[in-house]
Each structure stands twice: as structure tokens, then as C-alpha cells.
Amino acid sequence: MKLYSYFRSSAAYRVRIALNLKNLPYDYAPVHLLRDGGEQLKPEYRKLNPDAILPTCIDGDHVMQQSLAIIEYLEETHPEPPLLPKAPADRAYVRSAALQIACEIHPLNNLRVLKYLKHTLGVDDAAKDAWYRHWVECGFATLEEHLASDSRTGKLCFGDTPTLADACLVPQVFNAQRFKIDLAPFPTIQRINDYASQMDAFARAAPGVQPDAE
Amino acid sequence: MKLYSYFRSSAAYRVRIALNLKNLPYDYAPVHLLRDGGEQLKPEYRKLNPDAILPTCIDGDHVMQQSLAIIEYLEETHPEPPLLPKAPADRAYVRSAALQIACEIHPLNNLRVLKYLKHTLGVDDAAKDAWYRHWVECGFATLEEHLASDSRTGKLCFGDTPTLADACLVPQVFNAQRFKIDLAPFPTIQRINDYASQMDAFARAAPGVQPDAE
Numbered sequence: 138m139k140l141y142s143y144f145r146s147s148a149a150y151r152v153r154i155a156l157n158l159k160n161l162p163y164d165y166a167p168v169h170l171l172r173d174g175g176e177q178l179k180p181e182y183r184k185l186n187p188d189a190i191l192p193t194c195i196d197g198d199h200v201m202q203q204s205l206a207i208i209e210y211l212e213e214t215h216p217e218p219p220l221l222p223k224a225p226a227d228r229a230y231v232r233s234a235a236l237q238i239a240c241e242i243h244p245l246n247n248l249r250v251l252k253y254l255k256h257t258l259g260v261d262d263a264a265k266d267a268w269y270r271h272w273v274e275c276g277f278a279t280l281e282e283h284l285a286s287d288s289r290t291g292k293l294c295f296g297d298t299p300t301l302a303d304a305c306l307v308p309q310v311f312n313a314q315r316f317k318i319d320l321a322p323f324p325t326i327q328r329i330n331d332y333a334s335q336m337d338a339f340a341r342a343a344p345g346v347q348p349d350a351e
Numbered sequence: 352m353k354l355y356s357y358f359r360s361s362a363a364y365r366v367r368i369a370l371n372l373k374n375l376p377y378d379y380a381p382v383h384l385l386r387d388g389g390e391q392l393k394p395e396y397r398k399l400n401p402d403a404i405l406p407t408c409i410d411g412d413h414v415m416q417q418s419l420a421i422i423e424y425l426e427e428t429h430p431e432p433p434l435l436p437k438a439p440a441d442r443a444y445v446r447s448a449a450l451q452i453a454c455e456i457h458p459l460n461n462l463r464v465l466k467y468l469k470h471t472l473g474v475d476d477a478a479k480d481a482w483y484r485h486w487v488e489c490g491f492a493t494l495e496e497h498l499a500s501d502s503r504t505g506k507l508c509f510g511d512t513p514t515l516a517d518a519c520l521v522p523q524v525f526n527a528q529r530f531k532i533d534l535a536p537f538p539t540i541q542r543i544n545d546y547a548s549q550m551d552a553f554a555r556a557a558p559g560v561q562p563d564a565e
């Protein structure tokens with residue numbers, strides 16, 4: 138398997154966690170999101186990923202985009218250890234936590250959106266930072282409410298074994314910390330992040346230890 | 352089953368399509384996103400959905416959020432007719448098309464984001480419309496490229512039978528048309544939308560025929 142990744146891309150980070158949790162070796166193909174105006178915009182990468190975003194995962198003849206679709210594929214082709222619980226309602230719960238991050242927080246704060254705010258709308262750096270902070274804090278507030286109030290929450294988002302939800306939570310917390318967002322109002326998120334981060338599969342997926350880390 | 356919906360919510364529209372495709376009857380619980388400052392913000396709704404967004408689906412004791420998680424739940428609990436193909440790589444393909452809409456287009460253009468642009472960033476209506484248009488056109492351009500170049504595309508996103516991808520595409524096209532976005536540059540999207548829209552399950556899910564339509 139081959140993963141097109143950038144050490145700081147949180148969508149790629151999710152897939153790195155999933156690959157590690159499933160003990161699947163993979164080739165790391167770095168795509169630098171900033172160098173030369175962004176290597177993801179080059180024609181050879183856009184052939185694999187017309188959206189010009191990360192990650193792309195290649196398995197044999199299959200070229201796949203979108204982190205959550207790739208992780209579901211890994212789950213279906215390599216079921217052990219599972220990243221989703223068994224009961225459909227529990228699976229919906231884990232998927233909804235993952236989607237809450239993937240749809241309600243992350244899309245608002247990725248590079249191309251921040252660029253549009255700055256270059257097209259002429260938003261200054263302070264307002265751009267406030268935007269970033271706002272969507273993380275809004276999203277984390279409701280995620281915290283979910284996790285803190287649901288009896289299914291354990292050491293991790295669903296009990297004590299890692300799921301798709303943890304694979305989304307940890308990269309989003311990494312982003313928040315990079316942006317110096319105070320996590321004190323989100324004790325459950327912080328606790329889950331701290332517990333997951335010291336697990337081998339998560340530690341090996343961390344941005345700082347990737348081949349292209351700076 | 353009970354679905355909290357608003358006739359124009361495109362995330363709720365996705366679930367309505369899926370419920371209809373699976374011939375599942377449901378109670379329609381309207382949540383007016385604009386009336387009284389937004390009924391989704393009321394405490395009784397936020398108990399079901401801390402994000403204060405639509406849809407929420409209740410099946411027995413299970414309260415579920417996030418349209419794609421709900422549709423996967425429907426797929427697992429009511430497998431026929433399937434909304435995902437059989438082969439894992441094909442499932443990844445359909446899911447990635449759905450996620451491309453759900454993660455790359457829709458989150459940037461929902462009500463709360465447009466409100467933030469207007470009220471917090473002080474963006475004028477013309478720039479707000481340009482923002483909306485920009486993300487739909489960017490997202491549709493790459494979705495068009497995917498669909499037009501992949502041999503799996505048929506009358507619909509994957510062959511000739513409806514999938515999760517079509518359940519996301521049709522509501523997004525509805526939004527685009529409401530915003531008078533020219534679909535001429537996206538002939539495959541337009542063709543799929545036209546074909547799907549006349550199918551009974553899609554027609555019955557359309558905003559204009561919902562109990563709370565205005």
C-alpha cells in the first residue's frame with residue numbers, strides 16, 4: 138500500500154493511525170503542501186486526486202481519496218483489529234463522532250479556506266486566527282458534550298479500544314494545540330487524546346516522526 | 352423511525368432519499384432553521400443533537416446524528432436495496448464521492464458559516480455569494496472530473512442504481528440551483544441529477560414536497 142501524505146495534514150494523519158492500528162505496512166509518499174506553491178497542485182498528483190488534497194491511498198490498482206472512505210476500505214479489507222464496534226447503532230455513534238470532526242470542524246480550517254479568507258476576502262491575520270479558533274471551539278464544545286454524557290465513552294471515544302473516532306480526534310487535537318487553543322474546557326477530549334497519543338499506533342503516526350517532518 | 356428535518360436542509364434531504372430508497376416509512380419532525388432565531392438551537396432539540404444541526408434520526412432507543420452515519424446505519428440494518436456496491440474498492444469510490452460533497456463543499460456553505468461571514472467578518476452580500484459559488488464550483492469541478500473519467504459512472508454515480516453518492520449529489524445540486532449556479536460546466540453532474548431526480552425515491556424526498564415546505 139502507498140499513502141500520499143504530508144506530515145502535518147490531519148486527514149493523512151487519520152489514515153496513518155488506521156494503517157498502524159491494523160499493522161499494515163505502507164510506502165510513505167510525501168506531498169509538500171507549501172513548497173513550490175503546493176506539490177498537491179502538480180498535474181501528476183492531480184491525476185490521482187483531482188481535488189488536489191491529501192491523502193490518496195493506493196492499494197494495487199485501486200486509487201482512493203477521502204480519509205474516511207480509505208479507513209472504511211481498510212476496515213473492510215483488513216477487519217482485524219476492528220476500528221468500528223459491532224452493533225449498527227454503536228457504529229453510527231462512532232461514525233458520527235468522526236464525521237463531526239471531519240465535516241463540522243476540519244473543512245472550515247484547511248489551508249485552501251484560510252488562503253481564501255486572506256487573499257480573496259482580505260481578512261487580516263487576527264480575524265483569520267479567530268475564525269480558526271471559533272470552529273475548533275464550537276466543534277469541540279459539542280463533541281465534549283457528546284463524549285462526556287455518553288456511557289459508551291471509556292478511556293477512548295468508544296470504550297477502551299481505538300476506533301475511527303479516535304483516529305479523527307487525535308489529529309484534530311494536534312491542530313488545535315498547534316494553534317495554541319486552550320483545551321481546558323474540553324477535559325474528556327483532552328483525556329482521550331492523552332491516552333491515545335501514547336499508544337504505539339498513534340505515536341508512530343504523529344507528524345513529528347514522519348519522514349517529511351520539518 | 353423519526354427524522355428531524357427541515358425541507359431545505361440538504362443533509363436531511365440526503366437521509367430522506369436513503370429512507371425512501373429503502374422503502375422505510377418514517378415520522379417527519381420539522382425543525383425550522385430560521386423561525387425564532389432557529390428552532391435547532393432550542394434546548395429540547397439540542398438534547399438530541401448538541402451540534403444543533405440537522406438531521407437527527409431516532410430508531411427505537413437510538414438517537415443518531417450526522418447524515419452519512421445515519422445512512423450507513425440504514426444500510427447495515429436494512430441492507431436491501433443496497434446503497435453501496437459490494438467490492439471494497441467500489442465502496443470506497445462511492446463513499447469518497449459522497450464525502451467529497453459532505454466534506455469539501457457543504458460544510459463551507461451552511462447557514463452558520465454564512466452567518467459568521469456576514470455578522471462576524473462583516474462580509475457584504477456580494478462577497479458572501481461569491482464565497483458560496485466558489486466552493487460549489489471548485490467542488491463540482493473536481494467531482495465532474497472524477498465522474499466523467501471513471502468507467503464506473505453510469506446513468507448515476509455508480510452504474511445505474513442509486514447509491515450513497517447520488518443521495519449526496521442531488522441535494523447539493525438543489526442548493527446550487529437555488530443559488531443560480533450555472534451547471535453547464537458540469538454536464539455529468541447535471542445528467543446524473545436529472546436522471547435521479549425523476550426517480551420516485553428522490554422525487555418524494557425533494558424539498559418542495561415536504562410537510563414543512565414553504
